[in-house]
Amino acid sequence: MQWCLHVKGPRDLDRDLTLTSIAPKLAAAFGDAAFTHVAYGTEFCENLVTSGAGARSTYEAASARGLEFALLTPYAGERGIDRIREQFQALRANAKAEFVFNDWGALHMARRDFPHLTPVQGRLLNKSLRDPRVTTIISEASLRGGGGPAAMGSLDALQRANLDNPSYTNFLARFGVHAVEMDWLPQGTDLSFADRGVRVTVYAPFGVISTARICMAAALHYRKTEKFQPGAPCRHECQSHDVTYTYTNSPFQNRDQEFLLKGNTYFYEYSAAMISQMAAEAKTGRIARIVVQPDLPMFAEAAA
Amino acid sequence: MSVHAMKVLAPIREIDELDMLLKSGAEEFYCGIVPSEWTERFNGPVWLNRRSNKGSSLETFAEMKALVDGAHAAGVPVFVTMNAPYYSADQIPLVLELAQRLSEDCGVDALIVTDLNLMLRLSELDLHARLHVSSVAATLNSEAIDFLMQFSPQRIVLPRSVTLEEIARITKAAGDRVEIEAFILNDGCAFEEGFCATTHHHSVGAFCTNLSDMQADFSWEGPRFTARRERWLRANLTDYREWVWYVNGNGCGATAKGLPYGPCGLCAIPDLGRMGVASLKIVGREASAFKKLASVRMVRDIVDRARAGDSKLHVIERSIAMRAEPKHCESGMMCYYKVEACESQ
Numbered sequence: 001m002q003w004c005l006h007v008k009g010p011r012d013l014d015r016d017l018t019l020t021s022i023a024p025k026l027a028a029a030f031g032d033a034a035f036t037h038v039a040y041g042t043e044f045c046e047n048l049v050t051s052g053a054g055a056r057s058t059y060e061a062a063s064a065r066g067l068e069f070a071l072l073t074p075y076a077g078e079r080g081i082d083r084i085r086e087q088f089q090a091l092r093a094n095a096k097a098e099f100v101f102n103d104w105g106a107l108h109m110a111r112r113d114f115p116h117l118t119p120v121q122g123r124l125l126n127k128s129l130r131d132p133r134v135t136t137i138i139s140e141a142s143l144r145g146g147g148g149p150a151a152m153g154s155l156d157a158l159q160r161a162n163l164d165n166p167s168y169t170n171f172l173a174r175f176g177v178h179a180v181e182m183d184w185l186p187q188g189t190d191l192s193f194a195d196r197g198v199r200v201t202v203y204a205p206f207g208v209i210s211t212a213r214i215c216m217a218a219a220l221h222y223r224k225t226e227k228f229q230p231g232a233p234c235r236h237e238c239q240s241h242d243v244t245y246t247y248t249n250s251p252f253q254n255r256d257q258e259f260l261l262k263g264n265t266y267f268y269e270y271s272a273a274m275i276s277q278m279a280a281e282a283k284t285g286r287i288a289r290i291v292v293q294p295d296l297p298m299f300a301e302a303a304a
Numbered sequence: 305m306s307v308h309a310m311k312v313l314a315p316i317r318e319i320d321e322l323d324m325l326l327k328s329g330a331e332e333f334y335c336g337i338v339p340s341e342w343t344e345r346f347n348g349p350v351w352l353n354r355r356s357n358k359g360s361s362l363e364t365f366a367e368m369k370a371l372v373d374g375a376h377a378a379g380v381p382v383f384v385t386m387n388a389p390y391y392s393a394d395q396i397p398l399v400l401e402l403a404q405r406l407s408e409d410c411g412v413d414a415l416i417v418t419d420l421n422l423m424l425r426l427s428e429l430d431l432h433a434r435l436h437v438s439s440v441a442a443t444l445n446s447e448a449i450d451f452l453m454q455f456s457p458q459r460i461v462l463p464r465s466v467t468l469e470e471i472a473r474i475t476k477a478a479g480d481r482v483e484i485e486a487f488i489l490n491d492g493c494a495f496e497e498g499f500c501a502t503t504h505h506h507s508v509g510a511f512c513t514n515l516s517d518m519q520a521d522f523s524w525e526g527p528r529f530t531a532r533r534e535r536w537l538r539a540n541l542t543d544y545r546e547w548v549w550y551v552n553g554n555g556c557g558a559t560a561k562g563l564p565y566g567p568c569g570l571c572a573i574p575d576l577g578r579m580g581v582a583s584l585k586i587v588g589r590e591a592s593a594f595k596k597l598a599s600v601r602m603v604r605d606i607v608d609r610a611r612a613g614d615s616k617l618h619v620i621e622r623s624i625a626m627r628a629e630p631k632h633c634e635s636g637m638m639c640y641y642k643v644e645a646c647e648s649q
Contacts, residue, residue, distance in 0.1 A: 105446070134505055
């Protein structure tokens with residue numbers, strides 16, 4: 001299994017690139033390992049797409065250390081797609097780079113104009129429900145026998161996605177997509193589709209709950225009547241703070257559950273039980289790679 | 305495509321709403337169906353069409369056939385949602401069977417689909433019903449439109465978050481290859497709907513509105529988290545929660561006359577018509593018959609004025625007057641689109 005580190009830029013590579021050093025909780029579950037891959041970029045925000053030069057310099061720094069490179073790209077409107085194109089152009093000469101797409105437009109553009117880049121389906125295009133408010137509750141209730149056969153059918157569906165349809169993974173293969181990324185699901189994850197040869201990457205320790213083109217943090221500097229407009233330019237206000245929501249209004253017993261907001265995206269952090277499930281699944285060989293994100297993955301490009 | 309060709313697309317839940325909505329100005333319908341074949345196998349948050357299995361959709365094919373026949377008698381098409389974010393391999397045979405029956409037995413005109421695997425499988429069936437790509441597919445740019453053309457859709461529904469500037473680029477790129485549909489009235493979505501992995505299951509409700517009642521704690525990543533900085537962040541959070549209230553149909557409220565509140569694009573209708581948008585979507589399959597009726601009347605009123613050549617400024621004034629509570633329009637938080645009052649070329 002490969003280990004990939006999501007970095008903010010070349011400086012993050014000047015450290016001890018072992019799992020024990022960077023993510024001790026994961027190392028305790030999986031054992032120590034050395035990182036072989038580097039991920040750079042953003043999956044969630046078109047305003048955080050870095051310059052082509054930033055992508056290029058991180059690629060070169062990774063290559064100099066013998067690390068493979070993957071460029072993360074977000075869902076995007078027209079201007080965001082233009083920015084992603086700049087990044088692809090900066091990697092034009094590099095045959096070994098992967099790019100992770102979370103927008104079908106990015107895949108379409110890359111296959112037409114940058115066919116040397118290797119596409120990987122991003123986790124936002126995996127549509128499994130990831131709502132920790134309720135999916136864990138449903139999972140526990142179903143396993144206790146509550147709700148009858150329909151509940152078990154539902155739990156089975158909730159632990160999968162469309163990836164378990166061979167027609168879909170064959171469709172992806174037509175575009176050169178042989179690897180997919182995902183989160184570890186609060187309700188449990190069925191990776192049996194990986195037995196058909198699909199390479200699965202799992203992120204840790206944060207899963208995505210929801211994301212938006214309208215960003216609370218980006219509104220900080222706007223007058224009230226101008227706030228919360230899609231596509232509005234921002235000053236990367238998200239870099240100054242994050243928000244922890246506590247599920248104090250839960251109708252269930254999980255009132256200590258936390259949801260983490262950074263910029264335009266909400267995350268959940270994997271529990272120790274979820275990390276143990278992942279480690280057990282890794283032993284079956286169904287997880288090809290784990291991307292470690294030591295911080296909430298909303299990085300702006302550092303000033304040159 | 306022009307404002308004259310632009311259609312008013314209304315939600316409908318049962319045949320009893322048909323005559324009322326036709327007389328109010330609906331020019332296209334969309335609805336859902338959740339037959340017992342689905343509910344016997346799936347419950348909880350596993351929904352066939354983005355709405356709770358009970359109360360938002362028709363339940364039998366006989367009801368659907370009657371609705372489609374009635375609408376067709378008036379020359380109005382009916383589209384049916386099969387827009388779950390995904391269907392697993394275990395679900396897809398049932399979904400394909402439903403699609404076949406809706407198309408060939410009930411005569412529905414189009415199926416509204418999110419899951420690319422379902423688009424792919426439907427494209428192999430050669431059904432009478434055409435394909436509409438759901439807003440949940442999150443088609444945000446013209447490159448994505450080009451990608452989706454391999455499924456030969458008749459229409460692509462744009463998400464709520466696209467701006468007028470983006471719609472202009474997308475409709476220009478789409479040309480006459482595919483119709484573009486845009487949201488025009490009622491409920492919003494605080495998140496990007498196609499990338500929101502939460503459920504609106506009744507036990508917890510929508511995550512976005514749920515957050516407004518949760519304890520929120522800020523952590524500052526700079527050198528000092530001063531009291532002034534925290535007040536600044538908390539004031540913004542209060543504004544955000546107010547915006548979410550608007551997104552949620554002004555707390556699911558109504559005017560003194562009973563007209564529906566909530567996100568609105570009426571002022572943008574002249575711009576959307578000029579850009580070549582084919583259809584204006586009113587949200588709310590699950591809404592009351594009265595809310596649907598009032599919504600259709602409002603949209604049709606503005607569309608008729610735009611068709612008659614009323615100036616954009618008059619359209620905006622009329623729209624604000626119809627919403628009946630100018631303070632909500634002035635807040636800027638109830639608008640799907642940011643509209644410039646000057647005439648566009």
